[in-house]
Amino acid sequence: MEKQSLPKKPRRLGESQLTLPVTDNQFLRCADLILPWLNAPELAAVSLTCKASSFISRSITLRRSLDAARSLENLPVPFLNAVDSKRYADFAYTPFQIPASSSPQPRQRWGGGASDAPASQFEMNVVGESMCGCECERCEEGYCQCLALAAGAEIVNECGSGCGCGSDCPNRVTQKGVLVRLKIVRDEKKGWCLCSDQLIKKDQFICEYAGELLTTDEARRRQTIYDKLRSTQQSFSSALLVIREHLPSGQACLRINIDATSIGNVARFINHSCDGGNLSTVLLRSSGALLPRLCFFAARDIAAGEELSFSYGDVRLTPGESTEKKLNCSCGSSCCFGTLPCENT
Numbered sequence: 001m002e003k004q005s006l007p008k009k010p011r012r013l014g015e016s017q018l019t020l021p022v023t024d025n026q027f028l029r030c031a032d033l034i035l036p037w038l039n040a041p042e043l044a045a046v047s048l049t050c051k052a053s054s055f056i057s058r059s060i061t062l063r064r065s066l067d068a069a070r071s072l073e074n075l076p077v078p079f080l081n082a083v084d085s086k087r088y089a090d091f092a093y094t095p096f097q098i099p100a101s102s103s104p105q106p107r108q109r110w111g112g113g114a115s116d117a118p119a120s121q122f123e124m125n126v127v128g129e130s131m132c133g134c135e136c137e138r139c140e141e142g143y144c145q146c147l148a149l150a151a152g153a154e155i156v157n158e159c160g161s162g163c164g165c166g167s168d169c170p171n172r173v174t175q176k177g178v179l180v181r182l183k184i185v186r187d188e189k190k191g192w193c194l195c196s197d198q199l200i201k202k203d204q205f206i207c208e209y210a211g212e213l214l215t216t217d218e219a220r221r222r223q224t225i226y227d228k229l230r231s232t233q234q235s236f237s238s239a240l241l242v243i244r245e246h247l248p249s250g251q252a253c254l255r256i257n258i259d260a261t262s263i264g265n266v267a268r269f270i271n272h273s274c275d276g277g278n279l280s281t282v283l284l285r286s287s288g289a290l291l292p293r294l295c296f297f298a299a300r301d302i303a304a305g306e307e308l309s310f311s312y313g314d315v316r317l318t319p320g321e322s323t324e325k326k327l328n329c330s331c332g333s334s335c336c337f338g339t340l341p342c343e344n345t
């Protein structure tokens with residue numbers, strides 16, 4: 001005879017089911033100190049070891065996906081992914097240029113509880129050779145001798161640490177970090193894409209391209225490694241940018257290599273567009289800094305939700321490059337060349 005099973009009485013959640021046992025609580029506190037220092041694969045491995053570490057790993061992953069900038073910018077920059085299971089991109093965050101790091105992927109606490117220190121571990125002013133700037137106690141917009149130093153439309157001067165004015169000077173537009181709402185959205189073809197999350201007006205500052213400043217030899221060495229990684233790992237994407245500042249004669253006079261692959265800021269998510277995209281790039285000098293910084297401004301009004309993009313270079317300038325090194329372009333513009341610009345670094 002079949003045994004009649006009685007309807008189960010709904011069980012009341014006891015205290016023990018709502019909170020973890022004291023030992024687990026201590027474990028959680030300890031784990032919260034250590035696990036935020038782990039990278040994504042290490043965190044995934046630890047999460048398999050027990051219920052408590054799985055719980056804390058999930059909360060770290062959630063917090064990481066809510067802010068790529070880990071409180072180092074004025075506003076959080078969330079990751080949004082509706083196409084695959086990747087929750088965030090793993091990299092160390094720096095809001096400004098830093099010298100080349102000796103370790104391949106330095107550790108940075110990210111996604112911990114309230115104890116996360118919102119201070120950058122990297123020092124600003126890497127290029128801290130003091131140069132004299134203006135003597136203004138307070139600069140007027142449009143009336144500062146630093147502005148007069150601007151050499152052309154693509155090179156702009158700002159006040160800096162060598163000037164007499166303070167951080168509230170109106171001629172330090174790019175030194176206050178990211179002031180527009182941004183988000184990082186996953187795309188099937190392009191990977192992560194930096195998008196606006198508000199209306200951005202034409203000429204508004206968006207962000208600078210921050211990362212490690214490399215010598216040309218080091219840039220070439222890393223590019224070889226990145227090319228190899230890309231041939232073995234489909235999802236790998238590098239963010240090594242080479243900027244050449246040209247003399248009026250047309251000859252290159254200064255070459256700057258910024259690698260945001262392992263250490264960078266939100267700009268490392270800006271994709272290429274063959275039509276030039278909606279961002280304009282400006283090389284910006286400020287007193288107190290030896291090297292210029294590459295800054296992005298809105299080239300036109302940008303609607304909320306629009307992807308931000310610029311041209312990585314001219315594909316037509318690299319005809320000799322082997323086709324296997326070239327990546328397919330998915331910019332979707334009407335003048336798309338089909339491949340991404342790539343140059344021998």
Ligand SMILES: C[S@@+](CC[C@H](N)C(=O)[O-])C[C@H]1O[C@@H](n2cnc3c(N)ncnc32)[C@H](O)[C@@H]1O
Binds near residue numbers: 089189
């Ligand atoms: C600086 S990263 C940009 C962020 C990158 N999408 C990511 O997921 O981290 C440059 C890489 O993004 C991808 N990418 C950029 N623009 C692209 C485009 N128009 N079409 C396809 N992939 C693109 C390429 O893999 C390229 O090497």
